[in-house]
Amino acid sequence: MKNNRFTPLREQADLSRGTAAALSAPARLHSTGSQPRVAIIHYWLVGMRGGEKVLESLCRMYPQADIFTHVYTPETISDLINGHSVKTTSVSRLPMAAKMYQKYLPFMPRALEEIDLTGYDLVISSEAGPAKGVIAPPEAPHLCYCHSPMRYLWDQYHTYRNGAGLITRTLMPHLAHGLRSWDVTSAARVDGFVANSNHVAARIRKYWRRDASVVHPPVAVEDFAPVPASDRGDIYLWAGELAAYKRPDIAIEAFRRLNKPLVVIGGPDKTWKKLARSAPDNVTFLGKVPFPVLKDHMARCKALIFPGEEDFGIIPVEAMASGRPVIAYGRGGALDTVVDRQTGLLFQDCSVDGLVEAVKTFEAEKLDDLDPQALTRHAAKFDEAAFQAGIARNLSDLGFAPR
Structure with missing residues (x-):
């Protein structure tokens, strides 16, 4: 066995596993009698993104579950989630919490510890x-x-701090230290961790010194489908939220050099309008679009361009479910979803030059001719049934029957 200088924390993890085993008998008694009382804790409910899609799937597994969250704006949340009992923490009572919730991060540890979960x-x-x-x-x-x-x-x-305003930049060093200590301490309270990708599992090991199994989030692959080759075009696609870490800037500049058509789908409006002002004529911005428009572009594009490093990344799976390959930066969640030269192309240089060369390689190797049916079969591995089976398996490992 290799030496591990983090022995105390490793022992904590072993204690947690032992606790889980000790819990097995009472947990099974609950699950085999009347319906178990289930509490789902979700960070905040202010819109429908990937995390909320996971929450929806958990709600389908446990329709009787109560949901606890820091802030909640029902008008932005799906009917499925709204159909559950949703309870908010004390953070929701702070001024303008629905909009300023991230500013109240230092208050969230205490708010979580105030939640009474007796009887669950x-x-x-x-x-x-x-x-x-x-x-x-x-x-x-x-x-x-x-x-x-x-x-x-x-x-x-450091990226967040450098990009923050003066007040936040000044306060962050004082607040972050204590929050990190609480974050590690609270990780020891958890009986089992599941990560949405191997990339996230590695960061859980790095920062919390806990092992995590990997269960990919559910993707609605059944909502997408290929179109005949005659209906496809020569347009490349970038889609998603126009956040800096997703690197739309690299895509725009690379296609300026390539002089090939690129369609950019996503918001917010102020971001795409700003990017559009300096973009070349061969790059078209559509902003936020209805789902049928996104679906149509997914199926008809030559390839999806995915130059950012993400924790998982649902968009590449949706593209492959549409029968189209992905040109992705070969780090992060893309390593779990994109198989190099089988479902797309992975490139290693996250720069304009790197993406330009990747597109040239993609075309030279005719990877746009990859079998659409093979791509959809690969994408099917990330459907909701696979997610729910993975969660059930991990609950079983903790001694709790999944239904």
Whole structure:
């Protein structure tokens, strides 16, 4: 066995696994009698993105579950989630919490610990912002599905701080230290971790010193389908939220050099309008579009361009479900979804030059001719049934029957 200088924390993880085993008998008693009481803790509910799609799938697994969250704007949330009992923490009572919730991050640890989970048989936390820090009853297994350890505390701390305003930039060093300590401490309360990708599992090991199994998030692959080759075009596609870390800037500049048509789909409006002002004529911005428009572009594009490093990345799976290949930066979640030269092309240089060369290689090797049916079969591995089976398997490992 290799030496490990983090022995105390490793022992903590072993204790957690032992606790999970000790919980097995009472957990099974709950699950085989009347319906178990299930609490799902979700960081915040202010819109429908990837994390909320995971929450919807958990709601379908446990239609009786109660949801706890820091802030909640029902008008932005699906009917499925709104159909559950949704309870908010004390953070929701702070001024303008629905819009300023991220500014209240220092108040969230205490707010989570104030949640009374007495009488619940199972706790599932959905972690990207603070969610896992609840205090579960001793007999209730706590499974954490982690989309990402908080990037603004860990690997992206300096990026977020450098891009923040003066007040936030001044306060962050004073607040982040204590939040990191709480983040690690609260990780020891969790009985089992599930990561949405191998990339996230590695960061859980790095920052929390806990092992995590990998269960990819559910993708609605059945909503997408290929079109005949005669209906496809020569347009490349970039789609998603126009956030800096997704690197739309690299895509735009690379296609300026290539002088090939690129369609950019996504918001917010102020971002794409700003990018459009300096973009070349061969790059077209559509902003946010209805789903049928996105679906049509997915199926007809030559390839999806995916130059950012993401925790998982649902968009590439949707493109492959549409029968189209992906040109992706070969780091992060793309390594779990894109198979080099079988479902697309992975490139290693995250720069304009790197993407230009990747597109040239993609065309030279005629990778746009990859079999659409093979791509859709590959994408099917990421459907909701696979996600729910993975969650059920991890709950079973904690001694809790999934239904």
